[in-house]
Amino acid sequence: MILTLLLLGVIAAAAEIAGGSLVAFKKAWPKKIQEYFLGLSAGFMLALVFLELIPESIIYLGASAAVYILLGYAVIHFFEHTLVEHLHFGEETHDDVMVSKVASTSALVGLMVHAFFDGFAISTVYSFDAMLGLLVFIAVLLHKFPEGFTIATIMLAAQQGRRSALLASVAIGGATLIGIVAVLLLSQISEEIIGMAFAFSAGATLYVGASDLVPELNKSKNRLSPILVFVGMALFFITLQIMHHFTGHGH
DSSP states (O other), X not given: OHHHHHHHHHHHHHHHHHHHHHHHTSSOOOHHHHHHHHHHHHHHHHHHIIIIIHHHHHHHHGGGHHHHHHHHHHHHHHIIIIISOOXXXXXXXXXXXXXXXXXXXXHHHHHHHHHHHHHHHHHHHHHHOHHHHHHHXXXXXXXXXXXXHHHHHHHHHTTOOHHHHHHHHHHHHHHHHHHHHHHHHOSOOOHHHHHHHHHHHHHHHHIXXXXXXXXXXXXXXXXXXXXHHHXXXXXXXXXXXXXXXXXXXXX
């Protein structure tokens, strides 16, 4: 069983890295194309927050989840606008910067938390029912490629470099594998800690999607970019519905 779970984790991580590689290994993306990718990424992240992270945090914490969601949002706002200069489209000295480096790091952390619990879900369910665990794995696998694509796009938009974009997708893939291993090593993880992680991640990811990416996309003269936000939302929604269909629940 352990070897099978590790194999599933490696496959999920590989899908994540493949998504990031598609973006990172391209020699040059025109700014218009980068905006399209950011539109997809923003929609994907916002759907992740409202359809997955917030509901899961409420399941574990109840109404108190709102405090940690707000805290996650506030912490990212504080770092971006108090300690670090916030960069925007169109600034003459930063024409190529679409996303601040703090926002890209926040997106990475938020997606890593989500990826950890993807792996956690696969391992937990598989430990009780191998067939159901495989179905959860398939459902999780469906959004690994676009997730890797999302974080690599955001890293490049923040001028973090292609190496950082690829490493970010590797980190998220690794977080999935760690989530699988955690179930094998730990007897239990406090539900309160899980809920806090989901809630804080929801607030941080919400800030990146709603306060960083969407406003910048709306400033663009290319009107297709904001429309692609809805496509990104639909992409995550479809993968989540497939997971519900296979398992009867999200995680």
